[in-house]
Structures are given as structure tokens and as C-alpha cells.
Amino acid sequence: MTERDAEARAEILARVRQATTDITDKNLESDTPIKWEYGRGIEMDDVVGTFVQKVIDYSATVVRVAPQDVPAAVVDGLKATGADASAVVPAGLDAAWVDAIRAAGIEVRVDDPALSKEVLNDTQAVVTAAACGVADTGTIVLDHLADQGRRAITLVPDRHVCVVLASQVVSDVPEAVQIVKPAVLEGHPLTWISGGSATSDIELSRVDGVHGPRQLYVVVIDDI
Template identity: 45%
Template sequence: MSSKDVILGRIRSALGPGLEAPAIPRNYRRDSDKPDLDLLVERLVDYKAVVHRVTGGGIPAAILEILGAGTVVVPPGLPTEWLPPEVEAVVDDGLEADRIGAADGVVTGAAVAIAETGTIVLDASPDQGRRIITLLPDLHICVLRPEQVVASVPEAVARLDPRRPLTWISGPSATSDIELNRVEGVHGPRNLHVILVAD
């Protein structure tokens, strides 16, 4: 008898003949709400992300302001017009880890952002790339369009595809392990900048 059969047999015997499954009360907030961009900014800033609000053409200037001249890793599908000419872009075509870690930063888009929690979610789409590129550099610049912002967690879950690798990011890397106070800056990027593009 396999361990699978043993375990499933034990569970069935533990549950007995007819354990009734309860109905799930879904009366928590699930409806779509108009997302409040100011709330998103407030919540991002509260968890030590830096937010830059720009109009459509202002992305390169914002990146230049954050980075100065330097090297950034970019995913293969990142719109090239986002980058200022002063910045050297290294496109990730399967780069080695040390190359990614040596860059001054990484620029990506995003899949969804949640206003209520100040969270951005990456789903490895072409403008976001492999998970490793947003992990090793010490600076992550994320460009967000207003239509990607939702009000709450349930709306974000509904928009996301559970078959893709997903990374939910709320502020820079942090820890609460020392006396239960939040301290920014452990293994992930210690600097998170969000460029929020206006309509």
C-alpha cells in the first residue's frame, strides 16, 4: 500500500461517513470599487516606497532623476521609449546572475496594483520579465498605469492568472525579526520606486 493510500485512508476514516461542508459566507467586500490613486500613493509611501507621479511623456525624466546615468536591466518587452538616453539598458535574454546583480537597477512594468494595501504584483509578462531580474539589483523602478490599479485584494486576485509566477511586492525588502519593528532592507531590493503615470 502506498503512503498516499495510507494517508487518504486515514483521512477518510477520521472524517467518518458524512461530515457536512459548510456554506462559505461571502459577505465581505468583493465588488469593484473605483480605485483611489491617492490612497495607493499614501500606502506605498507608508511602506517606504518612493512614488513619482508623471504624465505619459515623463517616464524617462523620472527614471533619470532616480538613477542618474547608470546601467539597468530591463525585461525584453519593456517599451524602449521609457528609458532616457543617458541610461545603459541591458536586456535580459537569459543573463547570468552576477550580471543582473551588478546592475544599478531594474526597470519593469506591473500586472496589477492594489490601492488599499500599497501592493504591486508582477506576473512575468514581457514587460516584467523573469523573477530573478527584480530580485538581485538593489533598486527596482516599477512603472504603473492607472488602469492597472484596483481598490482591493479580491479585485487583484480576480485579475491575476494563477498559472503564472506571481510576485506581490509591498514596499522594499523588510524584516520584523528584530523586536518586531519593521526595518527596511534585507535581501530583496532595498529601494523601490514606483512611477505612476497619469491618464
């Protein structure tokens, strides 16, 4: 260390000591207590409404329906995104939704046993449920349980119709983490979806569908 470096270091430390002379308690947690607990969420007037608006901001389509209207809404979502021939579904998806897709003349490809990557690539869309939604960020979280299936089926097809219960929507990410924690402890992966997949190069040329479906259609069930 040169003499000049030593002088600069001494000056910096002197300023730090001067700036902290009024701190009598060196324990930062007790000196400045924060009334906040991880995972408790944040105050929000309309959690579901905020979630819907944030998802729309990502250029995704969102519809809110009553529980009895979900099968029809799923079919409408497939057709609205251009999926009129085929859709892959996880083995645990609601049977009424699957029946409605078949009744609409769309081939249902159940991922049980696991479909090959070639079949997934040839399938127009995927339909899944969700683990939870995050209002603050407009994010949908999948923990890949039976009604969501393995990650591959939610990443390869070009369109994703995702069904989220209003009661599954929470205010922020820490609150969502608490919901999916049991699945993580069981070894399940997580997928966090904020709009359709897109990326940009250094010249800001946008490319859609690089990391997953380029179109996201969200059906929110008003169950609360």
C-alpha cells in the first residue's frame, strides 16, 4: 500500500466513524427494528385485480370466469391462440377440461407415458393448472405436480393455456415461495412464468418463443 493509498483509507474510515457517532447500539437489528416477517406478503387493495393487470402488461391474454365456465374458457383459449388441432395435457388435469377439449375437435395428447420431444414439438399448445400467481410481479408459478406435468410439456409447445384459481393468487414473491416450498422439499422443480417467452439481443431485436411458449393465455377462476 502506497502512502497515498494509506491516506485515502484513513480519510474514508474517519468519515465512516464520524457518520456513525450517533449510533449507540452496534447491533443493527435492535438499533433499527423492522416490523416485517418473511413470507407474510404486502398490503394490496385488490390482489387478484393487480395480478390480472400485471399479466396483461406482459402482453398475455387474461379472462376471469366462474368455476362452471372453465372448460369452455380453456377451449376458447386454445382457439384464440391458434391451437385448433392438438394440445398436450398433464395426466392429472381436470377431466372436465380434457373432455371439453376433445369435444371441440382438438386432439388431446396426454403426457402419460411421457411424450417424445418430437411429438411435443409437433403439438400446438399445452394446457395446465398452476401452483400460484404473484400479483406484485404478474408471475405464474408451476411446481409441476400432477395437474401441471413435467417441465418439458410447458416449455416446448408454442402456446400455453394456464388456469389459475383466484384463491391461489398472493401478493408477492416471498408469499409464493411459502406456498411452493413443500413441492420443492419433495424434489419438484419450479417454473416461473411472466408473460410469453421472449428475449432481446444487444441491438434490442426481440425474439419470441426462445425459452418457452410465445403465447400465454390465462384463465382466472373466480372461486373466492
